[in-house]
Amino acid sequence: MLAVSTASSSFPAASTGEDAFGTDRVEATDPALVFDEVYETHFDFVWRSGRRLGVADGAIDDVVQETFLVVHRRLADFEQRSSVKTWIFGILLRVARDYRRHTRRKSPHSMRPEAPTDPETLSANSEQGPHESAAKTEAVKALHLILDELDDEKREVFILAELEQMTAPEMAEALRVNLNTIYSRLRAARQDFEEAVARHRARDQWRYR
């Protein structure tokens, strides 16, 4: 009878233990780092990144929630040697990887039910007219499908570089790999992306110009 077992408990969060998020424990240097502010500032970033990392519509709430729960737990320990944004992205990555491990084998974007991105919702986000919104919806759909074709590491670096426009050092921080790795991974990611775009175009006669 009790309808409390909502999605929040259906998400397999068990393996996102504290250890997965680094163990460096240093006093927070900036007492002004208040969770609510961090949440406000980074919510949109976490949300859109989660979506781009392949989290399906039905699970994005859970993933974002879980990410911020970890942020909340660990905020006091956050040493601020990296930026808050890259730190949070690191957490999101782990949560999203867990999610992927526990769920789909296929692209969530090709499986998801119709119309989560209806133009109403999109136009509510912006000042655009319906046509622009529809075009954007198409573009977003295409982007997701193409991102789905990249492997996880390339996808992650591509999102940070091309969509979030992070610098290479920031990406190195967020992904916890060295700069050389970032460069080579990004090169490969772009190449894969191009190929996926070409395939996508061929398949759907889709063209974005």
Added chain:
Amino acid sequence: MSHLSDESRALVDAARDGDEPSVDDRMRVRRRLLQLGVVASVTTVASATAAASAAGGAGAGAGAGSVATGAAASIAPAPLAAGGAVVLGPGVVSTFGAIAVKVVVGVALLGSVGVVGVKGVSTYRAHQAETVSMSHVAAAPPAHASEAPALNPLPPIPDVPPLPPAAPVAEAEPAHAPAAVNAEPVHTRSARHAAVTTEAPSTTELEFRLLVDAEKARQGGNPEHALRLLDEHNARFPYGELAAEEAAQRILTLCDLGRGVEAKANARAFLAEYPRHPSAEKVRASCARLSQP
């Protein structure tokens, strides 16, 4: 590093801001985190309007603003108090208040009330809204002038509000409008901020309305009807965003119906899942009497 081709670049640029969360998305997740006791309030989705009304209404409007994000706001043009006078639309405000008070009282129980003026005021506002609501339903005698909601943060609200001490000025017209969730408030002197949308109500709003009606029914001494509405909520929104609210209401309603055994079973499940839910204290204090989580 190589660069993207024009075509890929165009795609990336076109899609760049297409993954942003909607207002609904923000509200949903925020509400969940609120239920988990992680964020302090439901503020900020409509923070701009809330801030504006807080300033405009000498702080008195902040309550409406803070809870009226999203669902509440679009159900009714947020009832606002201007200059300390409470402006209520018949029916509307009381429904608003019912859930508002749950949320805000929850915050109070979590110990974060009275931190700043705004939060205190907002609690008070919601509290007042509920007293109005009770006066509607229980037909309590309208009392004298409201103690102006003023700026001081109020002390934490008792779990069960005392009988309506003051139905704040203005109309209240209790006789009509028991339904009235969509009723246009008659008096909205400061409707300028009106967070109202004319679009079809979102799922969350529909959920919200059902629960508000259920709460009204329960408080109005009709727990049978309340339970029917909760069942309807459960059937229509089994994974709804307000499922926890529903569960909490269900426990209180079962208590009112004298179905203590079921209440207890539900309470056990509820507290296991939402030990820090804003309504957890109410549940513990209910007939289920589970002092230990």
